[in-house]
Amino acid sequence: MSERQLSQEQQEFREFCQRWIEENKPDPHPIPLPQAAYEVTDPSHLTYLQEWQAKCYEAGLIASDLPKIYGGHEMTECQAIASAEVRKADVPYFINWIGLGMAVPTLLECGSEEQKARFLPPIFSGEEIWCQGFSEPGAGSDLASLQTSAVKEGDQWVINGSKVWTSLGHFAQFMLLLARHDKSDKYGGITYFLADMNQPGVTVKPIHKMTGESGFNEVFLDNATVPDAWRVGNVGDGWKVAMATLTSERGAGVGVGAVATESPTITMAQVIELAKTTRRNGRAVWDDPVWRDRLVKLYERIEAAVQNSRRAKLKHLNGGAMRIPLQGKLVGSEVGQELHHTALGILGLKSALYVRDPNAADDGKWPLGYMNTYTGTISGGSSEIQRNILGERVLGLPKTK
Numbered sequence: 001m002s003e004r005q006l007s008q009e010q011q012e013f014r015e016f017c018q019r020w021i022e023e024n025k026p027d028p029h030p031i032p033l034p035q036a037a038y039e040v041t042d043p044s045h046l047t048y049l050q051e052w053q054a055k056c057y058e059a060g061l062i063a064s065d066l067p068k069i070y071g072g073h074e075m076t077e078c079q080a081i082a083s084a085e086v087r088k089a090d091v092p093y094f095i096n097w098i099g100l101g102m103a104v105p106t107l108l109e110c111g112s113e114e115q116k117a118r119f120l121p122p123i124f125s126g127e128e129i130w131c132q133g134f135s136e137p138g139a140g141s142d143l144a145s146l147q148t149s150a151v152k153e154g155d156q157w158v159i160n161g162s163k164v165w166t167s168l169g170h171f172a173q174f175m176l177l178l179a180r181h182d183k184s185d186k187y188g189g190i191t192y193f194l195a196d197m198n199q200p201g202v203t204v205k206p207i208h209k210m211t212g213e214s215g216f217n218e219v220f221l222d223n224a225t226v227p228d229a230w231r232v233g234n235v236g237d238g239w240k241v242a243m244a245t246l247t248s249e250r251g252a253g254v255g256v257g258a259v260a261t262e263s264p265t266i267t268m269a270q271v272i273e274l275a276k277t278t279r280r281n282g283r284a285v286w287d288d289p290v291w292r293d294r295l296v297k298l299y300e301r302i303e304a305a306v307q308n309s310r311r312a313k314l315k316h317l318n319g320g321a322m323r324i325p326l327q328g329k330l331v332g333s334e335v336g337q338e339l340h341h342t343a344l345g346i347l348g349l350k351s352a353l354y355v356r357d358p359n360a361a362d363d364g365k366w367p368l369g370y371m372n373t374y375t376g377t378i379s380g381g382s383s384e385i386q387r388n389i390l391g392e393r394v395l396g397l398p399k400t401k
């Protein structure tokens, strides 16, 4: 947003955000944080990040525009300003990214008033961490094949089954849960629940990634229970409610301050610095015209992605239903991967030196980051699935089946 377009309230809020972040930016944690909120497993990192999120919420940088009854700060079109300042500032990410980025938009769109009042404020403050229980061993891209069952008994539901790849499941108090109440109806047989993770019927087991980190889990639900009051939407509306969650996960939701990873603009600056400080064939990579050309092209892509994501937030500029917003996750995750791939190219053979190798450039950040970028291109629907969605639902191309 340019200076000219800002109202006085917005202008003052932006200056406040800049000043506040400068004054309150936390000192680095003694043990470096993982690259993204998806990989946090150290309880001391959790506490540090919860404290940071709580402070940002208190200052009005989270839930800036939402009504007070939901724990919001009731400002006018200030959230985008706060989020932009947070992203620019190179500060720690918000740990409750599933809560902020998925639970909040889902509850705002489909939750009951009681659910909003109960669940939203502790999501904003980071006090209650959320996870997403959608994927199952036999249901990923074809999510509607999920088999976890929900059987109504009195005023509660009894849940049995297992979930997989559950990010932050090890810290979560609550899960966005999809379960099947009717086996005979693939889409209409799914209901959406808010499940308490701290109960005897829930077992969480970490899964280790190729990076050596964890961050996601298998979750086993063995006669776990959910009160009927924590069902979101009607029985059988789970697929529709899930679409509200996935729309946000894929970058087209209402923003309340979710920042789970480093901004691509910051990573781009680091890649340029790497090119300036890495020498190949007797000169800095930056001075090689072929590399310079490649970096400029990448910079252009990033700038286009950043401007597009700004455009996506403005209804009158986003070119019709979901056309721009739905590209967010696809473009953002692929640009992130290309940035890291470029860094590996700059490093050449040195890119094989990994974390904890004293000779690794930037403490092994680049090979680790490259592997971690696959989180973005797989989770929330793989890039292939995003392309199918854009092709079929946005461009109106014929369906493959």
Ligand SMILES: Cc1cc2nc3c(=O)[nH]c(=O)nc-3n(C[C@H](O)[C@H](O)[C@H](O)COP(=O)(O)OP(=O)(O)OC[C@H]3O[C@@H](n4cnc5c(N)ncnc54)[C@H](O)[C@@H]3O)c2cc1C
Pocket (backbone or CB within 6 Å): 038, 131, 132, 133, 134, 135, 136, 139, 140, 141, 142, 164, 165, 166, 167, 168, 216, 374, 375, 376, 378, 379, 380, 381, 382, 383, 384, 385, 388
């Ligand atoms: C780091 C990470 C974190 C995750 N966190 C969570 C989480 O917190 N909660 C959660 O519920 N899930 C989570 N997931 C799961 C994620 O949503 C699934 O991995 C994803 O939807 C793909 O499903 P799948 O792994 O079963 O792959 P599959 O569906 O088996 O797909 C395998 C391959 O086939 C391709 N493919 C499948 N169908 C088609 C098609 N119709 N057209 C073209 N190509 C196709 C896919 O693109 C992919 O390359 C996470 C995944 C990762 C990697």
